[in-house]
Amino acid sequence: MDRRVVVTGMGVCAPNGTGLEAFASALGSGRSGIRFEPELKALSFGCQIAGKPLFDETHLNKYFKPVQQRGLLASGLVYGVMAGVDAWEDAGLGMDAEEPDWDSGVIFGTGLLGVDKLRESIYHVDAGQVRRLGSTAVSQTMASGISAYLGGMLGCGNQVSTNSSACSTGAEAVLMAWERIRNGAALRMLAGSCSDSGPYIWGGFDAMRILPRNFNDDPASASRPMSATAAGFVPGSGAGALLLESLESALDREAPIYAEVLGGSVNCGGQRAGGSMTAPNSLAVQRCITQALEIAGVHPWEVDTINGHLTATGKDVEEIANWSKALGRKGPDFPYVNSFKGTLGHCLAAAGSIECVASLLQMKEGTLFGNVNCEDLHPDIVPWANPDRIPQKPLSFTPNILAKASFGFGDVNACIIFKRFTP
Amino acid sequence: MNEDACYTQLKALVGPYLPEDVSVDAIRPESHFVKELNINSANLVDIVLDVEDEFDIVLENEEMEAMQTVRDAMELIRRKRAAR
Numbered sequence: 001m002d003r004r005v006v007v008t009g010m011g012v013c014a015p016n017g018t019g020l021e022a023f024a025s026a027l028g029s030g031r032s033g034i035r036f037e038p039e040l041k042a043l044s045f046g047c048q049i050a051g052k053p054l055f056d057e058t059h060l061n062k063y064f065k066p067v068q069q070r071g072l073l074a075s076g077l078v079y080g081v082m083a084g085v086d087a088w089e090d091a092g093l094g095m096d097a098e099e100p101d102w103d104s105g106v107i108f109g110t111g112l113l114g115v116d117k118l119r120e121s122i123y124h125v126d127a128g129q130v131r132r133l134g135s136t137a138v139s140q141t142m143a144s145g146i147s148a149y150l151g152g153m154l155g156c157g158n159q160v161s162t163n164s165s166a167c168s169t170g171a172e173a174v175l176m177a178w179e180r181i182r183n184g185a186a187l188r189m190l191a192g193s194c195s196d197s198g199p200y201i202w203g204g205f206d207a208m209r210i211l212p213r214n215f216n217d218d219p220a221s222a223s224r225p226m227s228a229t230a231a232g233f234v235p236g237s238g239a240g241a242l243l244l245e246s247l248e249s250a251l252d253r254e255a256p257i258y259a260e261v262l263g264g265s266v267n268c269g270g271q272r273a274g275g276s277m278t279a280p281n282s283l284a285v286q287r288c289i290t291q292a293l294e295i296a297g298v299h300p301w302e303v304d305t306i307n308g309h310l311t312a313t314g315k316d317v318e319e320i321a322n323w324s325k326a327l328g329r330k331g332p333d334f335p336y337v338n339s340f341k342g343t344l345g346h347c348l349a350a351a352g353s354i355e356c357v358a359s360l361l362q363m364k365e366g367t368l369f370g371n372v373n374c375e376d377l378h379p380d381i382v383p384w385a386n387p388d389r390i391p392q393k394p395l396s397f398t399p400n401i402l403a404k405a406s407f408g409f410g411d412v413n414a415c416i417i418f419k420r421f422t423p
Numbered sequence: 424m425n426e427d428a429c430y431t432q433l434k435a436l437v438g439p440y441l442p443e444d445v446s447v448d449a450i451r452p453e454s455h456f457v458k459e460l461n462i463n464s465a466n467l468v469d470i471v472l473d474v475e476d477e478f479d480i481v482l483e484n485e486e487m488e489a490m491q492t493v494r495d496a497m498e499l500i501r502r503k504r505a506a507r
Contacts, residue, residue: 067439070469131484134472135465 005181006421008255009091009243011083011192012357015051015236016343018059018082020090024361027369028394032220032343034234043199047211049219051236051345052197053079074114074140077149079239079350080194084108084150087241088190092255093154100157103187103249107176108147108241109162109169110193111349114140115200146194158186166408167309168266169193170240170352171416177244178261178416187249192241195350202235208278210313211235223346224373225310225339226320226381226390233311236345240353242360257421258360259402262296264416265289275411280315282322288413289326289405296417298401300327303335303417305368305399307359309407310339311346312373317380319407324384334385336397342372352406352414359404363420368395429478429497436473437493440466452494480504 010020015033017023026033033051040048063081064072072078084106088095093104112118117140124132139145144162151160159180165172170193177189195201205211212231215222223234250257267288269281293300306323310316320337324330340358347354362368370393377387398420405415430452438447442461449460456462456470471487474480474496480503482490490496 065439067466070439132472135468 002182003184004247005178005244005261006247006250007242007258007261007360008245008250009087009089009093010258010357010360011086011090011241012239012354013053013079013082014238014240014344014347014354015053018053018055019086020361023358024365026343027340027358027361028365028367030343030370030372032372034219034222034343034345036216036219040199041216045199045203045206046209046213047206047235048216049222049234050197050202051234051238051347053238071134071136072140073116073120074145074196075116075198075237076110076113076194076196076239077140077146079237080108080110080146080192081149081153083192083194083239083241084190085153087192087243088154091243091245092253093243095154097155101155102157104154104156104189105158105180105186106147106151106154106156106160106190107163107173108150108190108192108194109164109173109349110143110146111164111166111169111195112201113143113145113196115196116198117141119200150190154190156190158189164349165412165414166410167346167348167351168406168408168412168414169349170354170356171404171406171414172266173353174242174244174261174356174416175264175266175414178263181244181246188243188245190241191244191353192239193350193353194239195237195348197237201237201348205235221373223312223342225312225341225371226316226378227312227374228376228378230312230314230316230378232313233341234345236347236351238347238350238354240350240355240357242353242356259363259418260421262298262417262419263292264414265291265295266412266414267291268413269411271411277411278409280407280413281411282318284411285319285322285407285413286326288415289323289403292403292415292417298417300329302401303327303403305362305402306335306337307355307402307404308337308339309405311341317378320381320384330384332386334389336368336389336391337385338369338371338391340369342374355406356404356416359402360418362399363402366396366398368397368399370394426497429500432477433493433496436477437470440470450493452497454493455491456493474500478504
């Protein structure tokens with residue numbers, strides 16, 4: 001029998017807030033985490049703004065021993081550990097057991113881990129100084145460094161792995177974890193994703209000229225999902241984490257429950273029919289949403305809230321149209337929809353998990369977080385979704401059925417259906 | 424540099440690598456890094472790099488492998504610095 005799966009813990013390390021409390025307050029007030037980055041200016045980037053988590057050394061010391069901080073350059077690893085450990089502790093789980101916890105695992109995705117460490121290593125190797133790499137060059141730069149690190153800190157004895165599917169990585173991780181628990185292969189899975197910050201991660205996107213270049217002196221206005229003046233996505237970074245657990249285990253432990261994961265779907269547009277390495281095949285997006293609903297056992301009319309991928313490019317209109325077609329709901333009948341990228345930027349591999357955390361905080365707080373920077377809503381969106389479906393300010397509303405989607409390079413899609421928990 | 428100063432410096436350098444259940448006071452000249460001080464053998468690689476930086480010397484591969492105890496390290500440091 002399929003097991004029911006719930007979320008019992010969350011953690012986040014985001015550009016506009018580290019820790020659930022700070023993050024929720026930033027989303028509630030529309031506070032931006034996008035800032036001017038002098039380093040990007042010095043390197044002659046076109047886009048010199050980005051979203052990067054901020055925290056002090058005291059905070060870092062809570063997660064990493066002094067010896068672990070030596071030569072620690074993998075920023076994504078740092079963000080991921082903060083979010084992952086927080087989610088674990090938020091779920092009321094301990095880290096001191098002597099034996100592995102055979103029923104708990106980790107699926108924590110990333111795009112490219114530890115690029116700054118990789119850069120340092122390449123300089124050493126090219127200088128004939130391979131011996132100077134130290135003992136952590138591998139663990140900081142292997143993609144699975146983040147799941148390995150967390151697995152060790154938490155003592156997980158079930159599957160410990162890293163997935164990678166570009167900007168759908170975080171949402172995919174949640175679905176992989178959901179599947180494993182549903183099938184009875186694990187009781188608890190820490191699901192999440194992280195993304196490094198810095199010029200070596202963001203440079204490739206700047207070179208593709210898909211980042212906004214005219215907001216270097218006005219960072220908070222730069223990321224404009226669904227706006228007529230959307231000028232490209234603002235690069236971000238950070239990590240989000242959710243502790244997924246079988247309902248039975250959560251009830252046994254009397255753990256607080258944020259939401260139920262009803263299910264979801266991942267697919268790919270095959271880079272056909274309008275799909276490419278960088279653009280989505282609309283039919284595949286619609287199929288992904290439809291399949292997610294089918295698997296979750298939810299009727300399209302039951303969805304009351306959408307958290308989109310909506311990165312602030314010309315593709316936002318197409319995404320809204322795809323939601324509308326997949327749900328068979330249009331204009332005034334369209335569900336509420338928001339994008340958190342207006343304040344976060346696009347946190348790439350970390351986007352899906354950070355936005356899942358934000359989505360579920362809405363259920364906890366009874367607030368639908370508002371969209372920022374789309375006061376000039378794109379006119380082509382209006383036929384699909386009435387402007388009142390796209391709140392500009394926080395709304396006193398508790399989502400019951402929330403659909404979260406993430407899409408990524410490679411024409412890959414992921415859609416998760418969450419439900420407010422009712423026993 | 425006298426032997427005492429070298430020993431003190433070395434102890435401070437090794438301290439952060441000790442597992443939580445081993446105190447800096449447990450370090451003796453004859454202590455074996457891995458077997459007695461329970462230092463992770465991967466971290467021994469980092470200790471060698473720290474020794475090189477701290478004492479401004481370069482250790483060859485064979486010398487790195489021979490550096491098993493605190494006394495081995497002190498002897499290496501003395502020899503390397505004398506040879507400069």
